[in-house]
Amino acid sequence: xxxxxxxxxxxxxxxxxxxxxxxxxxxxxxxxxxxxxxxKFKIVFDMSEIDFMSSKGWWVLIETQKTCKKYNRGExxxxxxQDRIRESLFLVGMxxxxxxxxxLPTAIGSF
Amino acid sequence: xxxxxxxxxFESLPKIRDxxxxxxxNAGLNEEDVYAVELAxxxxxxxxxxxxxxxxxxGDIHCTCKVLxxxxxxxxxxxxxxxxxxxxxxxNFNAPIEDLRPGGAGLFLMRKMMDKIQFEFxxxxxxxxxxxxxxxx
Numbered sequence: 388x389x390x391x392x393x394x395x396x397x398x399x400x401x402x403x404x405x406x407x408x409x410x411x412x413x414x415x416x417x418x419x420x421x422x423x424x425x426x427k428f429k430i431v432f433d434m435s436e437i438d439f440m441s442s443k444g445w446w447v448l449i450e451t452q453k454t455c456k457k458y459n460r461g462e463x464x465x466x467x468x469q470d471r472i473r474e475s476l477f478l479v480g481m482x483x484x485x486x487x488x489x490x491l492p493t494a495i496g497s498f
Numbered sequence: 499x500x501x502x503x504x505x506x507x508f509e510s511l512p513k514i515r516d517x518x519x520x521x522x523x524n525a526g527l528n529e530e531d532v533y534a535v536e537l538a539x540x541x542x543x544x545x546x547x548x549x550x551x552x553x554x555x556x557g558d559i560h561c562t563c564k565v566l567x568x569x570x571x572x573x574x575x576x577x578x579x580x581x582x583x584x585x586x587x588x589x590n591f592n593a594p595i596e597d598l599r600p601g602g603a604g605l606f607l608m609r610k611m612m613d614k615i616q617f618e619f620x621x622x623x624x625x626x627x628x629x630x631x632x633x634x635x
Contacts, residue, residue, distance in 0.1 A: 406515075409544040410508035439515070439533075441540050442603035453595055471533045478610055479603050480591030 390418050398498040400491075402433035407444030415444065419451045419463075428454070428461025431494045435467030445481050452484055462486070466494040499564035506547045506576070507554045514543050514561060518572065521563035525570040526633050535570065535631050538611040541604035542574055542627055550578025550625060565633070569613075574627040580619035 388405035399422050403415055422430060432448065434440075448463060455461045466488040468476065476482045488494035502517050504510040518539045522532040543559055551557050560575040589602045608615055614630040 406512065408508070408511045408515075408540055409548070410511050439536065439540075441537065441544065442607060443544060445603065446600045449595065449598055453598070456595065471530060475537060475607060475611075479589060479607060481603075483591065484595050484598075 388414060390415060392418060392422070395495055398429040398431055398495060399427055400431045400433060400495065402436070404436040406439040407437060407447075408439065408441045409443040412441075412443040412447050416447045416450075419447065423451065423454045429498045430455060430461070430463045431491070431498075432463060432465050433467055433491060433494075434465055434469070434472070435491075437472065438469065440472045440475070442479065445476065445479065449481060449484060461498075464488060464494050464497060466491055499562060501560065501562040504543075504559045504561065505555070506551050506557045506559055506578075508544070508547060510559070511540055511543060514559070515540055517561060518563065521572075522570055522631075525563075525565045527570060527631065528634065531631055531634065534611040535572070535629075538608045538615075538629055539572060539574070541607050542629070545604050546574065546576045546578060546625075549581065550576050552579065568633050570631045570633055572629045572631075574629075575624055577624040580625055583617050 388403055388407065388411040390401065390403045393400040401418055407415060452463045455463050464486045468487060500521060504514050515536050519532055519536050522535045527535065546559055547554055557577050562573040564571050583605065586602050586605050588606050612629045613632050616628045618626040
């Protein structure tokens, strides 16, 4: 899995490509933790090139969202989720904890 | 029927998924069902490594795929700790986010993605998980 990070004026953009499972989720967790550890809590996660996501990946995002939303200091938003991944997200019931955008400019502009 | 043995490590997950996807495609499952099977098996194997074995590098996972009576049947075997599936609570995602705790989502997804899942815990043959997906073309 490939992960990139871009800093914008009002938020950080993280993009992952490939598969997120129990093997690769710790890498994503490390990147997200490094952002919040630096006092930044407005994050856009671009999922447009993720073609597989297990519950381990969702938990990493949930834990990050918990950190970001504390004291109302920010949040993690998602963009470009492929249909079948979105289905499993809502099936498990985690979908309601995130704002989901279809396109990147709108997601970044939301901050 | 095809069987492969994988080391009980998270780095085996992509290879397990490839093996399962290959079997599902060959069995004639549609794209959506191939993903469902892939996800269910990934969740099951992650649970075997994390919970049955208590960590990586402890034991192997035996995967068997077979087509029988218009169903794709997947059998996973391990020699880790047994558990009580009924005692695993379903995740409660109506709770406020700060109250969420990990656990239960994998088993919940397995039950939703597959048409049938069945656990068997034996003293000499280890833990056996059978998962079935109807083949709808």
